[in-house]
Amino acid sequence: MNTLPIFRKVAVAEGISYILLIFIAMPLKYWADMPLAVKYTGWAHGVLFMLYIVFLIMAWQEYKWSFKKVVLIGFASLLPFAPFLVDKRLKEDNLNKSW
Template sequence: MNNSFWDSTLGRFRLVAIIEGISYLVLLGIAMPLKYFAGFPEAVKYTGWIHGVLFVWYMALLLKVWIQYRWSFGKVVLAFIASLLPFGTFVLDSKLKKEQQAADA
């Protein structure tokens, strides 16, 4: 069994998915209110940029996982949709943790 997220492509995807999900929640829950209620647009500018980079990284790893683990098209679509929903990547991670444990066994 792998001890680190970095030991496999699926582990790296899970880690990036969690970080991307956190950045999305920060963007929606902190940066957007700062922009619209406190007149601080820089919060969205910088948080949005970071989130965008993480989203691109998530998509690149999703493509790699799709190919390496031979995921179905439907599973890839669900992983994409998870990235668009608040808390979606956390729900996805709970499912992928089981898959990673089975793959590592």
């Protein structure tokens, strides 16, 4: 099974959901008294985060990535905008076979 394309899509979706959660839903909750924005955006982000971790582990097994690489990619899910860098790097990695 080729998990890399799926993982890259999940990484982008997780990054988008994180940005929406932090920069749109959280301000709506605290400044506009709209707690449902965080409820639904947070739920979607949580599901995407779990998928990110699951597909990261699957890709680790399939591509025999180093532990260091997996930790860096995993840590990237905790930073806004970092999943987009992961996607870009994995795309380049797939073309150049380096990292």
